[in-house]
Amino acid sequence: MAHDHGALLDHVKADMPADELLQDLGDLFKVFGDTTRIKIMYALYEDEMCVCAIAELIGMTQSAVSHQLKSLKAANLVASRREGKTIYYRLSDDHVKSIIAQGYEHLTE
Amino acid sequence: MAHDHGALLDHVKADMPADELLQDLGDLFKVFGDTTRIKIMYALYEDEMCVCAIAELIGMTQSAVSHQLKSLKAANLVASRREGKTIYYRLSDDHVKSIIAQGYEHLTE
């Protein structure tokens, strides 16, 4: 410790979410913290897209994209539907757009 | 590649931000992607706080907190002021709160 902080700590501590939620928040933002995944989310911004289209668009291997889509899906950021051999992914949530938009604003002002 | 995607790729590609911005977005969210840094930002949610108070609050070493504050400052998420020996940190931006709030909403619904 160091100098005295009075009642400040107790007050702030009372307003903090539970540790598990803080962990989940970190894990969620970790998914946003990679350029490849950001590109994938932007690819799906307007409309759904199949895996190989995403791969071609962002210039990455089908395998790499598939691995990242798995992360995104685990975080409930994308959803998918099958149509024959093809699987189409889409953003599952408006939060994706608003989170990215807030980040965008932070950078460009 | 694989099957044909017609004009879809060109259309979506035209709407994508420049690579450098996408990289910056990923780097920004990477800073949110750690529980310790999330805790620090929550600690500063209401008011500024000195380093040792943050360390005591979240139960981490002064050194660890200082390292993370450096990351947060490099991303323009916190700012600081000196008062004698003590240095007070605060959130530098309302985007911090709104980004975390969006993440929170995504998790809790």
Added chain:
DNA sequence: TGAACATATGAGCAATCGTTCATATGATAA
């Protein structure tokens, strides 16, 4: 059934990350 296509997945490896430990910097007070 077998071939071709679209996607998923496991292992392995280089790179990045977050903490610890020791030490440096910077400010105050005696």
Added chain:
DNA sequence: TTATCATATGAACGATTGCTCATATGTTCA
């Protein structure tokens, strides 16, 4: 100046991450 307090920083190490490569799964069509 010297001692002490508050914070910052560099090196080192274990843990996690994202890609590649090879291969597996699942679907369609002949």
